[in-house]
Amino acid sequence: MSSRPPEVGAGAGAWPTPRPDLGLQEGYHSAQVPVAVRLNTNESPYPPPREWLEALMAEASDMSFNRYPDRSARALRLALGELHGVPMESVFAANGSNEVLQCLCLGYGGPGRRALMFEPTYALHAHIAHLTGTEVVRVRRDEGFRLGPREAAEAVRRESPSIVFLCSPNNPTGLSESRATVQAVLDAAEGALVVVDEAYGQFAPWSALEVLSDALPLVVVRTYSKTWAMAGLRLGYMVGPPAVVQVMERVALPYHLDSLKQAAGRLALRFSSQMEEHVAAIVAERERLVEALRGMPVEVWPSDANFVLWRPLAKPGAQVWQELVERSVLVRDMSTLPGMEGYLRTTVGAPGENGTFLAALAQVLA
Ligand SMILES: *Cc1c(COP(=O)(O)O)cnc(C)c1O
Numbered sequence: 153m154s155s156r157p158p159e160v161g162a163g164a165g166a167w168p169t170p171r172p173d174l175g176l177q178e179g180y181h182s183a184q185v186p187v188a189v190r191l192n193t194n195e196s197p198y199p200p201p202r203e204w205l206e207a208l209m210a211e212a213s214d215m216s217f218n219r220y221p222d223r224s225a226r227a228l229r230l231a232l233g234e235l236h237g238v239p240m241e242s243v244f245a246a247n248g249s250n251e252v253l254q255c256l257c258l259g260y261g262g263p264g265r266r267a268l269m270f271e272p273t274y275a276l277h278a279h280i281a282h283l284t285g286t287e288v289v290r291v292r293r294d295e296g297f298r299l300g301p302r303e304a305a306e307a308v309r310r311e312s313p314s315i316v317f318l319c320s321p322n323n324p325t326g327l328s329e330s331r332a333t334v335q336a337v338l339d340a341a342e343g344a345l346v347v348v349d350e351a352y353g354q355f356a357p358w359s360a361l362e363v364l365s366d367a368l369p370l371v372v373v374r375t376y377s378k379t380w381a382m383a384g385l386r387l388g389y390m391v392g393p394p395a396v397v398q399v400m401e402r403v404a405l406p407y408h409l410d411s412l413k414q415a416a417g418r419l420a421l422r423f424s425s426q427m428e429e430h431v432a433a434i435v436a437e438r439e440r441l442v443e444a445l446r447g448m449p450v451e452v453w454p455s456d457a458n459f460v461l462w463r464p465l466a467k468p469g470a471q472v473w474q475e476l477v478e479r480s481v482l483v484r485d486m487s488t489l490p491g492m493e494g495y496l497r498t499t500v501g502a503p504g505e506n507g508t509f510l511a512a513l514a515q516v517l518a
Contacts, residue, residue: 173282188480189505194323194352194459196381197502198430201423204416211415221411224401228409231418232389236361241394244401245409245417249351249375249388254280256371256390258403260315260345261286268313270299272324272489274349277317289313292491297325297453301336308340316341319349321356324486324497326455328356331363338368345396346370352457354379354431355438366393378458379431380420387417434458438500444510448517459499461486464517469494472516479512 229240236243246252257280261267267281268289278288291307293299299318308316316337320329329348337346348360350372360372371392377383387409390400420427441460445452453461464472473485473496486495498509 185477185482187477187482189501189508190482191499191501191505191509192482192484192497193383194378194457194499195383196378196430196434196458197500197505198381200381200420201426204419204423207419207422208412208416211419212412215411215415217411219411220407221409221414223407225409225414228414228418229389231421232391235421235424236391238364238391239394241397242364242366242391243389244392244397244404245387245389245414246400246404247388247408247413248377248386249349249373249390250276250280251386251404251408252373252388252390252400253277253347253349254284255400255403256315256345256347256373257281257284257286259396259399265314266311267315267317268307268311268344269317270304270307272297272322272486272492273317273319274323274351275489277319277349281315281317286315290490293325297322297327299329299333301330301332304333305336305340308337308344309342312342313344316344316346317349318346318360319351320360321350321352321456323351323457324459324461324484324489324492324495326453326457326459326461328358328456329360331358334360334363334370338363338370341369344369347373349373351375351378352459354427355435355458356456361391364391364393366395368393369396371396376417376420379427381427381430382416382420385413385416387413434500437503437506441498441500441506441510445513448513450517459497461495461497463495466517469496472496472513475516476509476512479515481509481512483509 225245228245229243232243233240246255261281261284263285266287266289269277270293271290281288289311318329346369353359353374364370371390373390375388376385438455442452445462449465451463484497486492486497
């Protein structure tokens with residue numbers, strides 16, 4: 153990363169340099185190309201319900217925008233607590249689950265501490281840990297991208313992390329961690345906080361929410377960005393022991409959640425049956441996609457999420473990606489992740505979008 157000096161009339165002295173270690177980080181980008189069918193960022197293909205927007209506008213018209221929002225977001229946390237059968241003291245919300253992850257790193261990581269993660273996984277776990285000065289320790293999954301309980305526990309004992317990140321279902325592989333693996337990590341985690349990122353939790357057969365207890369150093373992170381079809385809202389939350397929530401309240405900026413967002417997130421929960429219908433539709437489409445891909449010259453992974461990981465066998469992944477773009481279909485090229493050379497990831501879209509993708513891919517691979 154190069155710092156740019158001012159052009160004319162500059163005063164004396166050097167231009168301020170950013171932290172030198174930022175040069176190591178590529179940042180986090182998904183190529184945004186103008187195409188007709190965007191299946192690259194795992195958003196919902198369906199907009200949130202119209203009634204939700206109407207309820208939100210009605211509440212917004214009564215809001216006192218000259219006043220700061222409720223700093224502890226009580227109503228939102230209460231509603232999320234009801235959804236999961238826990239008290240509001242067990243819930244912390246922030247601007248996207250990425251900010252929840254950042255708060256977890258600020259609270260439990262930092263200089264002299266380590267965060268352990270199992271790759272390939274969500275690139276932002278390493279990125280956010282690094283930005284907070286936490287040392288990143290990466291352990292590779294096995295050839296099939298699985299993580300067995302014994303290997304996971306061994307890594308935790310060997311590396312003595314302060315934070316262990318698991319992602320279930322894992323992005324970008326689509327595979328869930330087994331209950332045995334989560335349990336083994338917890339058993340081995342002497343003094344470490346175990347974070348299970350469940351951004352795709354509603355698509356999966358089981359949830360680490362079932363394991364939560366105030367006596368266990370386990371938190372589960374969820375988001376409104378995927379199943380709730382509200383990526384534009386930037387809202388995420390964690391459920392975990394109140395002792396962890398109290399730490400989050402110390403590291404979050406004051407009034408970090410604005411009034412409108414608090415209301416939006418609370419009102420969204422009234423429409424959970426619509427959300428569940430969409431989840432069922434997406435799961436059905438996912439199975440159709442996997443079936444169709446199995447009939448093509450590609451390797452396909454089973455998925456518990458709203459995306460499918462695959463790898464063309466007869467052509468380089470980057471070329472297939474490009475030829476899909478030329479047919480106005482955008483998928484995610486996962487090549488920048490370790491061990492993922494040639495892999496592509498397709499978000500499950502609406503039926504028409506999936507059909508367009510499959511037809512384009514059949515042409516590209518013909
Ligand atoms: C998409 C995604 C998120 C979502 O982040 P937000 O900040 O809530 O939009 C979090 N974790 C994983 C693994 C994801 O894939």
